[in-house]
Amino acid sequence: MHTSIATVCLSGTLEEKLQAAASAGFDGVEIFTQDLVVSPTSPDQIRRRAQDAGLSLDLYQPFRNGVELEAHAFQDSLRRLNRTGELMNQLGTDTLLVCSNVASSAVADDALVAEQLHQLGEVAQEHGIRLAYEALAWGTHVNTHDHAHQLVMDADHPAVGTCLDSFHILSRGSDPADIAEMDPQKLFFVQLADAPLMHLDVLSWSRHHRVFPGEGDFDLVNLMSHLVRSGYSGPVSLEIFNDSFRQADVHRTAVDGLRSLRWLEDQTRRTLAGEMHDGAVRDRVELQALPEASAPSDWDFVELRTTSLGHTTRLLHRLGFRLGGHHRSKDVQVWLQGPVRVVVSEAGHSTRREPHVDPRARSEHQAVAEVSGLGFHVEDPAAAFARAVELGSTPVPREQLPGEVTLHGVYAPDGTEIFFGTGCADGLPEWLSEFGVEEDPLGAGDLITGIDHVNVAQKWQHYDEDVLFYTSALGLTSTPAQEVPGPSGLVRSQVMCSPDQTIQLPLNLAPTAAEQGSFVGVAYPEHIALASTDVREVARRAHRRGLKFLGIPENYYQDLITRFDLDAQTVDELRELNLLYDRDDHGDFLHFYTRTLGDVFMEVVERRGYTGFGAEDAPVRLAAQYRLQQSHQG
Template structure:
């Protein structure tokens, strides 16, 4: 299907927006009027640039306060419209977006609105133009797409149709099923935006918090399915008002936008009842079908000197499995938990979580899917008889590797030599989850990236209080919980010397025993304040002896109806720390009530001596 993007989605001047849209693979753009008004280029120059870039100019928008007005005011509407039609002719655009009236003096009469759109349609037709009438979610009277269609139907003019905007429809909770009752040829344009679930006035929600498809909570695949079943054959176009996107790199945002539409088309094509398309219409693109990863294969920590991480892993009971036969890389394992320490090309690196490996059923298909979603390829040099794993780079720079499903030991483990034999019956059995931190500018991009590229599901986000602000967190996971990524965005005021740390959580059969043995080997767990344990006793009535042991070992605890969660943290080394977790019963969370305590403890440990 053809794709388009409104220039309001992107940062920069109009020529920069057009170049970025073309480079990202869009077929066309919507010209947002303020972008043209502020541009130094004439309409003819804008049109010529679009042609050179292979872009069509699909829509001019917005035209406001056009219907439901007095006859005296309608004369001004016709004057404004005639001027805009002449301008559109210079741009080579044949469709104008007309928004429902928001003025307090608007006339609440469908016949009046239809008559005025009909006469406006006569004027548009005389210039070779069309009008796409859209019900704004905050329209004075016309705030429902069904009423907008009723007015267009009453107008009964070949140059007057509707524009369907997912935000205006879904933010109001309107049922999109009735879209299928609109003749496809009368749907002149489709605009798409996702959004988080927020409780606020719809105008502010729309102007500041829209997202690209796959980054919010709207059911956009089923929405587009209704539109296609109606017979719509135009482009899938993005109209996303978002404060962050208007500040970030224009090329990166355009690529993110195109990725969202690629993902959305695949979702539409995969509906249980895929839409029957109009004759000659292009169907939604399909991505290579892949299952969610079966397991986390490994985590790599990179550092100029990773010896402190060696020590922590030894204290946690990991076995040293040897050095790589051709690279300055070491491997530690316990159960199926595998940690690689990479000191190659790592000058001045403090310990940093640099890569994550996933076990997938078909690595080549997963790599093709990543490429179609514009994930940048990563190439690492390998020698003969070494396993070459497909890899790409995530939005935060983390490298993602794809390996086949391996069971207890991956084939590449054999490339490490002169190591120890792991002990039987390990207490740590696997990697429970990995926490990746992103800058505020790229957090939403990361949610879409990991969920779309790895075919994982995203849950709702939550904010956790930290001493320096709120930490926003969202978990991306497989349905069975075998793979879990916690994506966090740190508060801007966070001032740890190495930046906001990331961490790896290990699954254990007995977290208390792991902590006790680790303490005996010299581990210093993250200190937890005594006040926490007083509160724990008040909430859960734990036995005094058990509570005393937990306090001695720095153990944290949570419980709900489904089960219990026992966990502890190591101190941070460079930019990395580890967590050991034990899930009892059906507990499926992450100890969220304990997160503020952990963040406060880490903040205190990172503060310069004497600062309070």
């Protein structure tokens, strides 16, 4: 499949955009008019630069309000097209995007529009270029893909074809099934964009909220399947208007874009596997498959990286963990409880974020610690690693001495190290032997029974990117996003889950103001939620060992009585142990929070059929963390 990306998707200059697209591995680009107009580089030089980078220039766009015009206005359209054709000859691109008219003066006469498209086609043919006519979803009279395609067919000119844009099709709720029956020779170009479902006027929705395939709610696999059935063999290009993308790093956005196309290509191939095998699909687009990889079946480990080893290991000890051992060749420890393995590595500085405070004056609350790595059990680690790398992920460099276990790892877009391993029959992964752990580490006093979930904080620039990464590389699926109020704004939370719900990974987007410093250190700290069947006893043991719980206000407990009609004795016990309580249709939920340790804290949860994540309690936690942070700053 020939992959392309519109320069409007990317930040930076036109020259930087070409370099980023080539570096990411795209086959070609669409040149957006404004990017060329503001560039000091001539069209001929742009052509040579693209050729040197191995990029084809697949489309020049847009040619606006060129049809559906009164006679005098149409003459000017012909003039503009002549000039544009000359420019495209210098640029070395042969396809021009022609948009349907959005002006109130647009003429609603299909016969006239078809005739004007034919006349434009005559001019285009003189310059050796083609016109790809696109129905904008907010077009005055032509705003659906089937209407635009019928006009193209009526124009009956070899230089006039259709451009299909997934956003314009799916934002209007149109059924793309008819694409399968379209003449592929009259389909000149295809543009793809995903988007979250929103109640918003379609123009604003399009201009600000498009995302890459797999990052929104549109069924692009279905649309692509119909496109392949038609026999289309041209470029498949990304056209994304998104405020965040235009401000993010150009290279990582390009990598994310190609990842989305490779994932979509693989998903489409799988959907059409039976039809392709039976020869029912006119397979003119060669759909490449990604390496087969199953979703994670369990947690292998969580890694904490810390600049204060003492504070971090004391927190683990107070929660009931015990030191399993030190790695034989690296400055790393492993702490164990039940089936949970927490790897602790010491670093001189924070690797995923800048330290928030002066290291010379850190209290336990301020000690920098972060969730630096997540290990997952998968059926085939090598295949999972290969799939992630083919999707543009960067491998994690790891020193390995002879005899040590090979750990396959890649970086998630937010910098978290993701490792793929396999479980063993006796429950012990091979790498534990490098810490001197040779037998089942389960202890009689273990009250932690597993990892319930790991909550990972995201910056606004990378939120959609991480959703796509965990979807495409790990095979997780996303739940609908929720918003939680906090002292510095709303926090958006979206949970990524494995098919059996064993892996649950909430991704949380912190408020922009928090990243600017209004909630320094705990804008939305990450946390590891540990599962237990007796959270009360975990809390009592932790209290005896000196754990500092996150303080919960009295008003919260008074509200519990109102919300759930709990008896006084139960509420007194919750208050004494700093426990929080929630209930849903499936059961009860008890949990407590530790204080933050740099950018991370621990939560211990007891589920009694409950399926949520304590969203009602999250604002209480955020406010308590905020007050604690403010007291330390004061």
